[in-house]
Amino acid sequence: MFVSRSRRTVVPAALSVVALLAALITTSSSRLRAQTADSTRATVGQAIRATRAPDIDGRENDAVWRAATPMTAFRQFEPGENGEPTFRTEARAAYDDRYLYVIVRAFDPHPDSLAALLSRRDVKTASDQLKIIIDAYHDGRTGVELAVNPAGVKRDYSIYGDITEDATWDGVWDVATSIDSLGWIAEYRVPFSQLRFTARDVHTFGFGVWRDITRLNERTGWPLYRPSRRTLISQLGTLEGITGIGTPRRLELLPYTVTKSVPNPAVPRGGVRGSLAGGLDLKAGLGSRVTIDATVNPDFGQVEADPAVLNLSAFEIRFDERRPFFQEGAGLYRCGGSCEGIFYTRRIGRTPQLRRSNADALFTNITAAAKITGRFDNGLAFGLVNASTEQVRGADGATIEPQTNYLVLRGLREMRGGRSQLGMELTDVRRRSDAATDPFLRRAATTLLLQGYHRFARDRWEVMGYTGLNEVSGSAKSIALTQRNSVHFYQRPDHEETYDSTRTAMGGVVVSAGIKQVGGRVRYENVLRYASAGVEMNDLGFVNLVNDMSFRQSLDLRQLRPNRVLRSSFSTMSAETHWTTGGLLAAQTVSVHTSGSLLNNWGGAITASLSDVGNTHCVSCARGGPALRQSMKNNLRFDLVGDPRPVVVPRAAYRIGTSDEGRSWYRGADAGAEWRFASRFSTSLALNYDQVTNDQQWIGNYGAFLSDTTHFTFARLHQHILGITMRANWTATPTLSFQLYAQPFVTTGQYSNWRELSDARADEYDDRFSTFRTSAPANFNVKQFNSNAVLRWEYRPASAIFLVWQQGRAQDARNPGVFVPGRDVRDLFGARPLNTLLLKVSYWFNP
Structure with missing residues (x-):
């Protein structure tokens, strides 16, 4: 049960933000239901059934490629949007019961000038590249990218939220390349088991092909891709003609x-x-719409170490997640804004919080973890993460990290082809405390988030909002420590809240709303945020800024086509102001940033800012x-x-x-x-x-x-x-x-x-x-x-x-x-x- 005096007036306002978004989405959905798809999706490719599977050797001498209809309407999108390509490109598609086959011919009059650098998988180099993009759900929001350079180096991504790439996804697929007198070729074999699609007799996939020509610094795509729209999957063409493939195991x-x-x-x-230890990773499909990923006794010893740093500030430093199990599929748990602080995966398997000496363990072992994700035709999607970590004892035998269970539940509904969304996320942490940890660590922490966004005016504008409720509980000593930690500082003599050493629970609310222009040359954003003093999300999240009211606005200017001096440029101005919930001015910042790339491909940037403008006060x-x-x-x-x-x-x-x-x-x-x-x-x-x-x-x-x-x-x-x-x-x-x-x-x-x-x-x-x-x-x-x-x-x-x-x-x-x-x-x-x-x-x- 969530309780807080400060939330009695804030919670109704927070819920009204989500209710307003729901009303906007419902109105727009009824208005747009009869509209046709965006014009960029009018380009259609045809896949033919292969009676004999092609040899994946990077050559186009198989009979199926002579019979397939080529996709040829490639257009340049970098450096200029909707420009004429310098070189011609063709793509063809075929399939059988188990695989999707794609071959791409990249014509080049000077194949000896191709950039073909070797690297390990998933490392981007300054090389030519061919990439296919597949939206097997055909939902305009999710998909995979499979890229290769002329040396045969593979890169792959999953995509969520229409445009956000997740480079940690590693699919199992084959590709072969070859260079000849006409240019170069990439020939793909993609198992249907690596794609996610619903069971039906006839399938239509979202589909696109991109080409990079490094020495010209040029990118082309089929169909036309417009970077000015801040979308990707919803701009793909379609691949039709796929029938009778069933649902792969x-x-x-x-x-x-x-x-x-x-x-x-x-x-x-x-x-x-x-x-000597062992473990197991498992991935299984529960029907055509639900996938489970699990790991038992995982080891991430091959992951790169964090950079060294000396932290003299009041707050902890956030490090990037590098462990593959937690990176893959993380996009489902992000909402495209500051509400992403609710789930910080580095909390799972963290350094023991009561570690006292170098002789103590550096990390907490994860005994088991599982993720279940599902996506349905009606726009519903869900995700669940559950992980358990073991009890860790120090060199003196005392517990320095108790056995802990972490739970995250995410659910959302996308409407209007992903242009509108309503979602929720629930996180819960439970620790099995003992006499050594109960005075220092909270026993339980629960957070609930409601969020949504709605795009309108031909996807050029977006309104968003979210609200989060949070509560932590434990012994009176642990909650007293929580009140005094660097996030809260309730002991501050001029604090808006009163320090109470007898509390056994505390909590708060966060609410935010914003509007931004997301398409075009000029983009504008306004965001309001309120976080009450009792918010404590750091058991499974990363939120240091509480007891805060803020207003942020920014204006962006983008160059869409090269001119006589610049290939591209980007400039932004922003202003941000923060107050405590009692009205004390805590921070005020104004910043200007401009960056650009010259015609010779050298780039630069200048950033200037003024902070603590006016009569501001540092509360930490x-x-x-x-x-x-x-x-x-x-x-x-x-x-x-x-x-x-x-x-x-x-x-x-x-x-x-x-x-x-x-x-x-x-x-x-x-x-x-x-x-x-x-x-x-x-x-x-x-x-x-x-x-x-x-x-x-x-x-x-x-x-x-x-x-x-x-x-x-x-x-x-x-x-x-x-x-x-x-x-x-x-x-x-x-x-x-x-x-x-x-x-x-x-x-x-x-x-x-x-x-x-x-x-x-x-x-x-x-x-x-x-x-x-x-x-x-x-x-x-x-x-x-x-x-x-x-x-x-x-x-x-x-x-x-x-x-x-x-x-x-x-x-x-x-x-x-x-x-x-x-x-x-x-x-x-x-x-x-x-x-x-x-x-x-x-x-x-x-x-």
Whole structure:
């Protein structure tokens, strides 16, 4: 049951937003039911039944290709929309009971100029490319993309929401390529078991073909694709003539075994532990509309490590999800806006929250996880994720992460060909707490989201809205910690809510509404958001901004055709204002950004912003102390990117900023390049360096809790930050590759001028602080190194062997506060390495 005083007036308003969207959708649906499909879908291709399956050899000498009708009406969409293609392209389609076959002939008068670079699967290079797009449901919202370059390197994506690509989907399909005197050919064989469609006698698929010509930086498509419309699947043509294929059996099994040699941090002079484990991934079709994905004892040891970072802010840092099981199909759980914070998959299998030492486990093992998804002809779709993680004990035997169950349920209804949507999402977390965890971790957390959008005026405008209700519960001590954490800071003396140490539950509501123009050269957006103070979604989500009312507006300008100077350009202006729910001005930002690509394919961007404009106050800076008045900040950034086609592609960036009336400042630069010195070898190097002075870096709060004697202290911090990121790739064949990632990271900090708050809202900057101590906090020198080397061999379709070597180093005891780059990097490599060696073997079954 959701309870909160602040929600009594907000919940009716929130629900009215969704109700208004439902009314708009119903009205538009009745008005548009009789309209014909968009004109771009009028182009129709015909697939013929193959009496004899073609040999997948990249050649067009099979009888079926001579009989098939070609699709030839290709049009250019980059650099100019609806332009005449430089070279001719033809595509043909056929099928039998098990497969869809497609062959694409890309004519080119200079085949020796084709760009055909080798890389491992799913890595995009500056190569020519042919891609087929299939919407087997023919719903105008979902589909798959299957791409290949002349060297035979495959890339594939799933698509959701009409335009959003999910690069983590790995289908099982075949393609062969060849280069001849006329250009090049790609010949596809796509199992119907890899597509999702409903059972019927006659099928019509959404269908499209795209071609990239790298040396001309040109893209063409069948049928005409218009980038100005911000849609993709709904612009496809149709592929007709497919009959009598039935519903394929869909069952895939991927058992795997993993052997590891991992470091033992508890042994001072080194030591390793060996382990042998196994697991299973399963994918099965429950009828033609429902799919289940499951994993038992998964291992993601081949996944690249997170970048090193030192976080001195009040809030945690969000890292990207890299684990394939959680990446695939994630689009169903996104709603195209800030409501996506409700489900952050990195919470599942997280670092134990009560981890105390390096001897404790770094990750929580996932015992089992399952996803069920379904999609129906009437626009209904649903998804369910359930995952269970094991109890983790620390080196001292105490529980540092309890056994936990995570549940996510998503349901939606799409109408008007996907132009309107109403949806809901429910997340629930349940922890099996014990005496060690009950005072610190919440036992349960539940969130319910209702959302919708509606496009109108020929898909050029969109209104959206959502509302979320949330509640967490646990022991009084754990809820007291929740009230005092960096998301809430209920102990702040000028907070809108009252800290209550006896609570055993808390919750809140989030509501948002917006309108935006999504098509055309000029685009405009307005968004309103309200989040009450009690919202706590971080058990399974990632929402740090609560106790907030905000208004954001932006204006975008896009160039649709090349001119005498620019191939393309994009500019945007935005303004954003935040208040606490009590009306205190918390932030105000104005920014301008412009980017473009020259006719020689070099690109650049300029971004400028002013923040904390006006009488704004930081409610988190004092970590539970009073809101601190802020002085205006200004930031400026320049980016430069070289032409992606040559052997060396340079990149550079420079950034500067000042704040606190000139007392705080930063300047930094990035420099790097990608270097492909052979078709099979490529490498990249990126160097970033920042010098930062923060005159109001929080240090600590001292004194009696919730009393007038508490000292909220700050200091001046001068910091150097150096990071070097190196990558190397070697590809023997499209199925055998080696990748190396390495990143040394060094940051030093030197403190001075230790002060405490005296008058947090004083007009004059110096009047806000007074001396706390004449000494300064301890300086630091933090050094980290992470590397990941992966040899991958796909020895048969979807079956792979991974040999992985990971190394980590850390050191923070030497030369605190003193930055000498060469010495610091040498010292880092003198630190004890922690090496992990992993061998993972998987075998794909399709019984």
